[in-house]
Amino acid sequence: MLAFRSRQMSEPSPAWFFGAAYPQGHPLYYPGLLLVKTSLPLLALALYGARRLAKERPAALKTAASALIVLLGAALLGKRQMGVRHVLLVYPLLCLAAGTAAMALWKRGGRARLAAAGLFLWHGASSLNAYPHSLAYMNELAGGLQKRSACWEIRISTGARPSPISRIF
Numbered sequence: 001m002l003a004f005r006s007r008q009m010s011e012p013s014p015a016w017f018f019g020a021a022y023p024q025g026h027p028l029y030y031p032g033l034l035l036v037k038t039s040l041p042l043l044a045l046a047l048y049g050a051r052r053l054a055k056e057r058p059a060a061l062k063t064a065a066s067a068l069i070v071l072l073g074a075a076l077l078g079k080r081q082m083g084v085r086h087v088l089l090v091y092p093l094l095c096l097a098a099g100t101a102a103m104a105l106w107k108r109g110g111r112a113r114l115a116a117a118g119l120f121l122w123h124g125a126s127s128l129n130a131y132p133h134s135l136a137y138m139n140e141l142a143g144g145l146q147k148r149s150a151c152w153e154i155r156i157s158t159g160a161r162p163s164p165i166s167r168i169f
Helices: 002-010 029-037 040-056 058-077 090-108 110-129
Strands: 015-017 020-022
Touching: 015 029, 029 058, 040 058, 040 090, 040 110, 058 090, 090 110
Parallel strands: none
Antiparallel strands: 015 020
């Protein structure tokens, strides 16, 4: 079983990315997928948190950035591009940076505290809006759940273009 799985994972998987089919996958598949499958408030807080960490705790940022590079690098080197589940370990790092930002905003009080609360409410509303189809979630940048594009379809193993039922996001 292990030999079969290893052989299967080393074979390239055709991917549907930005409206075109790529028989060997695409090098920007996972970064692009993370960009549209992560809520915009989480991305904004993570970027702000990374900036704060760079100023206040550069060693912590280097450690987190190294882990992020290793995780994404391993995914980019893989020949199977079959959804965000292969890079799920990136999300705890994003959440740590977002938590740093939220804590900094909350401590500042006033409008900064309102901004943090608003971002958390937006994140919650955006996530709940996808219910019960949370696997198909796309953030507002990608058109949301209602207007998600076919850019992120993945071809099934037969190589045929997926039907709406067989899409994997």
